[in-house]
Amino acid sequence: MNSDASLLLQPLASAKGDVRLPGSKSISNRVLLLAALAQGTTRVGGLLDSDDTRVMVASLRELDVSLTEVDESTLEISGQCPFPNAAAELFLGNAGTAFRPLTAALAFMGGDYRLSGVPRMHERPIGDLVDALRQAGARVDCLANDGYPPLAIGKGALGADEPVRIKGSVSSQFLTALLMAAPIYTAATGRDLVIEVEGVLISRPYILITLNLMARFGVDVKCEGWQRFTIPAAAAYRSPGAISIEGDASSASYFMALGAIGGGPVHIHGVGSRSIQGDIAFADTLQAMGAQVEWHADSIEISGVQVARGDRLKAFDEDFNLIPDAAMTAAALALYADGPCTLRNIGSWRVKETDRIHAMATELGKLGAKVEEGDDWLRVHPLERADWREASIATYDDHRMAMCFSLAAFGPCPVVIEDPACVSKTFPDYFSVFQAMVSA
Secondary structure, X not given: XXXXXXXXXXXXXXXXXXXXXXXOHHHXXXXXXXXXXXXXXXXXXXXXOOHHHHHHHHHHHHOOOXXXXXXXXXXXXXXXXXXXXXXXXXXXXXXXXXXXXXXXXHHHHOOEEEEEOOOOHHHOOOHHHHHHHHHOOOEEEEOOOOOOOOEEEEOOOOOOOOOXXXXXXXXXXXXXXXXXXXXXXXXXXXXXXXXXXXXXXXXXXHHHHHHHXXXXXXXXXXXXXXXEEEXXXXXXXXXXXXXXXXXXXHHHHHHHHHHHHEEEEEEEEOOOOOOOOHHHHHHHHHHHOOOEEEEOOXXXXXXXXXXXXXXXXXXXXXXXXXXXXXXXXXXXXXXXXXXXEEEXXXXXXXXXXXXXXXXXXXXXXXXXXXXXXXXXXXXXXXXXXXXXXXXXXXXXXXXXXXXXXXXXXXXXOOEEEXXXXXXXXXXXXXXXXXXXXXXX
C-alpha cells in the first residue's frame, strides 16, 4: 500500500521507453551563482526545479540579486558583485552545491552573514574550506562545532602572500567553491589567486564542470595538473547572454540501469557524447557489465539483459573515485551480477547527505545480500532469486538512496521505499517517470 510516507513497488520484469532528464543539479547551482556574480544579464534555460536549486534561488533573492522568472525552467539574472545585501541569514537546507560556493563567495565579499542548514548539513565537514578562506584573509567562524556549519562570515582583510592551500581528499566542492569565488578576491586585492591542492583531488570531473562554466562566463583558470590553479588578477565574470542547462547525468544513471537490467531499449535525452558531466562515464561501466550502449550528441540509448528471467550482468571490481554519485547505482546493480562486485575509492560517500557506505550496506543487507564494507570501499555479493527477501528500505533523507533502491524491484519480492518524497532534492517526478517505463 502506498502513502506519503512509503511507496510499494511490486516485482518488475522489463523496462523500455524514452525519458527526458531534468536539468543537472551541479550545473544549475553553479550557473545560478556565476550569473549572479557576472556583469550583465543572463538568461538561464533548462534550470532544474528541485529543493537544492530552490535553496540557491531563495538565497540569491535574500541577497537582493535580481532574478526574474521567464517560465517554469527559465530565469533572467542581473549580476552584481558584491551582492546588494551585505547582511543576511541564509538557510541552505542540505544543499552542498549551494552551501559551499556561497560560503566562499560571501567570505570574499565580507559583510555580516549567517549560514545554516538542516541537522545533517551541520554534520557535514566544511573545515578544509574554512581554513583555506582564512588563509586568504577572510573572516569565517564556526558557530557550534569547529570545522562544521553553521557559519558566521564577517569583514576580513583579504590578501595572501603564499598560495592558498586546500585538501583535495574530502570533497571537490571545496575547491569548486574557492575557484568560483576567486574573481571576487582578485577584484578586491588586485592580485592573482593561486590555489594549491594538498593530496589527491577526488571527483575531478566535477572540477572540470566548474572550470568549463567559469570559462563560459569569461574567466579562464591556469591549471598545472590537478595540484595548482591560478586565477589572474584581471579575472572578471561577464554574462554569456544566455546559457542552457544540460540534463542531469547522475539522474541518468538510474535510467541507464533500467535499460541494462530490464531489457530496454531505454533512450535518455538531455545528456550524450557532448556532456560536460563526468557521471556520463557510468555508461562505460554498464557496457563492461554487458549492456549495449548507443551514443548520440545529446542522448544515449541502453539495452541489456532481463534479470527477471534469470539473466546476469558481469561482475566488476572498479575504482569509482571519479563518479561517486553514479557509483551508488552500480552498488544496486551488483545484486544482479554473476559474482561479487567491489566499489573502491568511495570514501567521499561518508560525508554526503548521509553516510552512504553504511546506508547502502545496511539496506542491501535487508534484501538478503551479503555486504562487506571498509573506510572507502564496499563489496556486494549477488543474490540468487531464492534468497531475496521482502524489505522496507530506509532512505535516510537521501534522494540517491531512494532512486537506487527502486532498481531492487527487479528482484522477485516486493520492495517498500520509505519517504519516497526525498527525491525532491534533485528529481521530484522520479517515481512517476520510473513507473511509466517499467512493466510487471
